[in-house]
Amino acid sequence: MRLAVLSGKGGTGKTTVSTSLAKVIANSQYADCDVEEPNGAIFLKPDLMKMDDVLVLVPKVDQSACTGCGACARICQFSAIAVVKKKVLIFPELCHHCGACVLVCEPGALTEVERSIGTIEASADNAFIQGRLAIGEPSGLAIIDAIKKRLDPNRPAILDCPPGAGCSVVKSLEGADYALLVTEPTPFGLHDLAIAWSLVQRMEIPAGLVLNKSGSGNEPVYAFCREHQLPVLMEIPYSRSIATAYAAGLLPVDTDPVWIRRFTDLYDRIGREVAK
Known part of the structure; x- marks a missing residue:
């Protein structure tokens, strides 16, 4: 139970x-x-004999591949991404690890990396x-x-x-x-x-x-x-x-x-x- x-x-x-x-x-x-x-x-x-990090996936941007379209910022419900003058800014502490930004990034400029929380x-x-x-x-x-x-x-x-x-x-x-x-x-x-x-x-x-x-x-x-x-x-x-x-x-x-x-x-x- x-x-x-x-x-x-x-x-x-x-x-x-x-x-x-x-x-x-x-x-x-x-x-x-x-x-x-x-x-x-x-x-x-x-x-306590065992300790392990808890890792989550957060986005990482390749600025050279990014077109600044803003789709990633629009899809993010937690304001973890902003686009300023066609440059993507990522705030990993706000990310809820849903992966939506990566899915909507048509140029493939976003990938996911592990981060310990x-x-x-x-x-x-x-x-x-x-x-x-x-x-x-x-x-x-x-x-x-x-x-x-x-x-x-x-x-x-x-x-x-x-x-x-x-x-x-x-x-x-x-x-x-x-x-x-x-x-x-x-x-x-x-x-x-x-x-x-x-x-x-x-x-x-x-x-x-x-x-x-x-x-x-x-x-x-x-x-x-x-x-x-x-x-x-x-x-x-x-x-x-x-x-x-x-x-x-x-x-x-x-x-x-x-x-x-x-x-x-x-x-x-x-x-x-x-x-x-």
Whole structure:
């Protein structure tokens, strides 16, 4: 089963949930798809043995063959190419690697060259995989793609999605069997829960909720879940002891065996839902 864990806003406990699941599920793979700021390694403490560059194709112009017609600039939807006084200027950081510019270049003045946008790091057995977007790069979609290609379809996979609900989250969710939403009982948490819920509904991925920092302000979240028939699968209480352990790099499953059982039961329940 491929389980994607997402939250909308950051800081709700998404990584707490995903890394806890990775610790209690036998033979699982944990994939940190938050390539702008991966932090699962803080809690899982993997021995990273493999590192590979993630390469993408970007255009390169042969000015001697270029006629300055501007077709490449017109087809580019991301302003990665400009034509000034019939001279082609390329901004590789803006390129989304679609190759359209090369296809429309009738003189054949454009070719594609490889360019590194970041790295993938993994443990020897691929139980832990993370991507890291290079500083200054605008898009990590190719890195998320590369992470997912390393997932073994015969092993349980936990995908720790980026925050938000943009392209990187959509890329992480593609192919997931189940989406586990994580929220907190705050106005911002509820606002972004609604966005994340809308996304997984649009992608037709079955979903459930973990309510983190559960306490006296839960009712608006409960009301949302009742309205949208979103099952609340687990609650993690607002707890000083959990927060103190977390600040020291320890998860609930590291400090209390009760949480090992709860996270195991959570995964088993999701598995039953997926099998229906």
